[in-house]
Amino acid sequence: MENREIVLSVKDLNVRYTADRGEVQAVTNVSFDIHKGEFFGLAGESGCGKSTVAFSIMQLLKGAARIAGGSIQFNGRNVLAFTKEELRTFRWEKSSMVLQSAMNNLNPVVTIGSQLMDAILAHEALPRRAAQERARELLKLVNIDPARIKAYPHELSGGMRQRVVIAMALALRPDLVIFDEPTTALDVVVQYNIIRRIQELKRRMGFSVLFITHDLPLMLEMCDRIAIMYAGRMAEIAPVERLLEGGAHPYTRGLLQAFPSLVGPRKELRGIPGSVPDLITPPAGCLFYERCAHRQEDCLLAPPALEDLGGGHSCACRHMLSKEVG
């Protein structure tokens, strides 16, 4: 893992949203690397800043948001310094994205074929016929009958639509594909079929994946490494094996224990009591303090920094847990 080529490197990323009450510190000092061919997961409660990180990478943040600091390097190039045209080609050729809501990713009044071709033709000077042929190939890739190329989105099921978007995301053979909760709106069976498909395509085509979800068990099954965010900050980044042993951060431990079948002896299911602090006026110390079962007085001094533990594992906590602690 260590010596593999790094595709994406996010360093000390800070993103702020301007709201009526003040600035929302949506993402603070977030750092992580994704290696070539790696299946990288990003998990955390709703509102912890996962989508904001994803949108920052694609430079798709809207008016209210601004990147207040940090850097995003893609294959060694600074994404934040791209010109308009560099950004346009970076998008989809280098990094593509499947958005959160499965249902509204596609333009309802244009055929799926035409939308696939738009993606191809925006980046490659091809005759329309050739682009159409490519679009058919892409549909086959995700197990959709190429004859449906003339179908409109509403004529397809939710699962099929999301597979079309996945096919679209692979159209230009990008180095990184970002999935932002690609299956939340779908039922479980469809969800697993799609995930299997993504895994298989990744093996075949060798792209890296940034996979965002709430679904921790699913993540443990699929990912190489998982990053856990809390209140806009990185809590822990760990290889799956380390997480299966329980993880080092009290928040990670709490999340894992919410799914008792996964870690250690069977316990009753329990969430983590308490709620996330306000991100407009965050407290001075560790943001997890209010809910932490292992807190001590020094935790209130300053938010703990992310510490490298070696082996692709890092954690931000003053009192990290060892394997034994349940």
Add this chain to the structure above:
Amino acid sequence: MKGITVKYVCKRFFSALFTLWVALTFNFLLPRMMGGDPAEFLASQTALGSAEYAQQVREQFGLDKSVFEQYIRYLGGLVRGDLGVSYTNFPIPVTEIITQAIPWTLLVVLVSTLLSFLIAWIIGTLAALKKGSWFDNLAVGTSFYIQSIPYFWVGMLLVMGLGYHLGWFPMGHAMTPGAELSSFWAKAGNIAYHACLPVLSLVIVSLAGRMIMMRSNILQVFSEDYIVLAQAKGLRRGKILTKYALRNALLPSFTGLMLSLGQAVGGAIATEIIFSYPGIGLTIMNAILSHDYPLVQGCFAIIALSVVAINFLADLIYPLIDPRVSLD
């Protein structure tokens, strides 16, 4: 791809025909349910004012027959394009009066409707694209202000200001009365000149609402995921705006446009009164005031026909621009 089927067209056509029949039947019944005897009224208007005269009128217009027989004659006439004879302009056929009035109404209402939609689309789109800019604030602010002014006031202001005080535009009529206009262009110019104020007044009052609607449609579409995905795909700005944003944002406006076109023949009664413009609106107004039932009925029949026809047309166009419209 689905495309329109013959079955769909037939279904829509017969449904339109049925709607038309219902409308025309109401059109026949309503004046008869209102009470009052038009023959008596007509007779009272003449110097004779006698019962014999009223009877004569009744026979002449078939009012002595049973209602059912009148209804059959009415429908038969409609099918042949015969709308009867005007009471007050006897013996001029209603169709002749209507054919003279319709072009003026169509001219003013169609031009103002199309112009207003076009301008609204452009300003609304620009305002949405530059949301929060001085242009957007100005457009929205002015719209809310203009929307609160009643129409007749706008009309009067134009007539008084641009017509009477400044004398830039004629204060009424569709053409200069008694003017010798030999060439086609001189005539067209004169007509356009007279249409300016009525058109302007209609554009002013309808623009604001349509502009605000277009702006909010665009903003709504911009927040959709497929626009974000189109950006993420690295599509060029022009393509995102036309194929992804406008195609969707224009759909609701199309409904509005079709509705307005359907109402075009109904005209703008207020406009035609304020600008003494000789269209259908003024004709209806005068016909009602003088109890000219055949003329009122004829006008309403034509209005019903045009509303139904435009709706039928819209039904045919919808599936082409919005594939989600069901063909059942």
